Amino acid sequence: MMDNIYSVFVDATQRVFSLMLNISEISDHPIKSFRCDDEIDIAIDIVGDLNGKVIYRFPVSTSLNMVNIMSGMQFQAVDVFVTSAISEIANIISGNVLTVLEESNIKCDISPPVLYKPDEDREENREYELQTSCCIGTTIGEIYLDIRLNRPS
Amino acid sequence: MLWKDRYELGVPRIDRQHKELFRRVGAFLQVLRSEVCWNEKVIRLHEMLEFMKRYVVEHFRDEEEYQKSINYPRYEIHRKIHADMVKYVSEVSKQFEQSDNNEELMQQFGGRLLAWLINHVAAEDQLIADYARKKGMSGNDG
Ligand SMILES: [Fe+2]
Numbered sequence: 001m002m003d004n005i006y007s008v009f010v011d012a013t014q015r016v017f018s019l020m021l022n023i024s025e026i027s028d029h030p031i032k033s034f035r036c037d038d039e040i041d042i043a044i045d046i047v048g049d050l051n052g053k054v055i056y057r058f059p060v061s062t063s064l065n066m067v068n069i070m071s072g073m074q075f076q077a078v079d080v081f082v083t084s085a086i087s088e089i090a091n092i093i094s095g096n097v098l099t100v101l102e103e104s105n106i107k108c109d110i111s112p113p114v115l116y117k118p119d120e121d122r123e124e125n126r127e128y129e130l131q132t133s134c135c136i137g138t139t140i141g142e143i144y145l146d147i148r149l150n151r152p153s
Numbered sequence: 154m155l156w157k158d159r160y161e162l163g164v165p166r167i168d169r170q171h172k173e174l175f176r177r178v179g180a181f182l183q184v185l186r187s188e189v190c191w192n193e194k195v196i197r198l199h200e201m202l203e204f205m206k207r208y209v210v211e212h213f214r215d216e217e218e219y220q221k222s223i224n225y226p227r228y229e230i231h232r233k234i235h236a237d238m239v240k241y242v243s244e245v246s247k248q249f250e251q252s253d254n255n256e257e258l259m260q261q262f263g264g265r266l267l268a269w270l271i272n273h274v275a276a277e278d279q280l281i282a283d284y285a286r287k288k289g290m291s292g293n294d295g
Contacts, residue, residue: 015276016272016276019272019275019276019279020268020271020272020275020276022157067264067267070154070267070268070271071154071179071182071186071267072154072155072179073182073183073186080257080260080261080264081185081260081261081263081264082264083261083264084260084261084262084263084264084265085264085265085267085268086264086268087264087265088264088265088267088268088269088272089268092272092276
């Protein structure tokens with residue numbers, strides 16, 4: 001399960017995209033680093049049998065497409081409404097991950113989603129035991145996941 | 154907000170309520186996002202919020218009763234999700250009044266409500282239907 005943490009997140013994202021947005025085809029590949037100026041970054045802390053955080057990076061165009069599908073309306077720019085809807089989706093994906101982990105007897109809690117600012121992250125350069133990034137491609141754009149977790153020693 | 158047939162549970166009363174919730178939340182978002190100036194929207198938003206607060210409580214109660222009637226094993230977990238949402242809605246509406254109708258607060262609420270409701274109906278509530286189907290007792294509620 002631990003070596004599999006990457007696919008647990010990818011599978012959860014796939015489920016949420018399929019159920020909420022009716023998008024069932026997604027692809028994924030690991031990435032080394034990610035830079036994009038135009039995105040909504042959401043961080044969710046994880047505590048319990050695993051400790052750390054996951055950062056969800058939603059490019060602006062992907063975010064707007066997601067909110068347009070959910071609302072049936074046309075959003076042109078990112079504002080507090082869009083950020084809040086996207087944060088809730090990050091929260092829902094993380095909740096799905098927790099459920100899967102719990103089935104393997106790994107118990108964790110998550111904190112409410114917050115906007116992530118890399119410059120303000122004092123732990124940005126910390127090393128994590130399980131550290132992996134991936135790019136998930138969908139028909140409405142890509143999203144990126146940055147998973148940083150430790151097992152308590 | 155578009156209703157989809159795959160959201161149906163096969164329990165007419167609950168399905169009716171879910172459709173009504175989608176309609177009401179959709180109308181709320183239309184007003185919230187309309188071009189009209191904020192002060193003009195506020196009265197309507199208050200009315201809509203008051204209605205939703207009542208309606209959500211009523212719907213959750215009916216849905217929980219249905220869950221109990223079929224001995225749904227996730228009842229307690231589901232009840233907690235409902236209770237947390239009711240608490241969130243009432244806290245936001247209180248803050249909205251206290252903040253003298255702060256727009257940012259309401260926009261934030263709208264975004265979260267949109268994603269929450271779709272996920273709840275499309276995923277969590279569907280688990281009730283899955284269970285009922287497995288037990289061979291779906292769609293027998295008035
Ligand atoms: Fe429910």
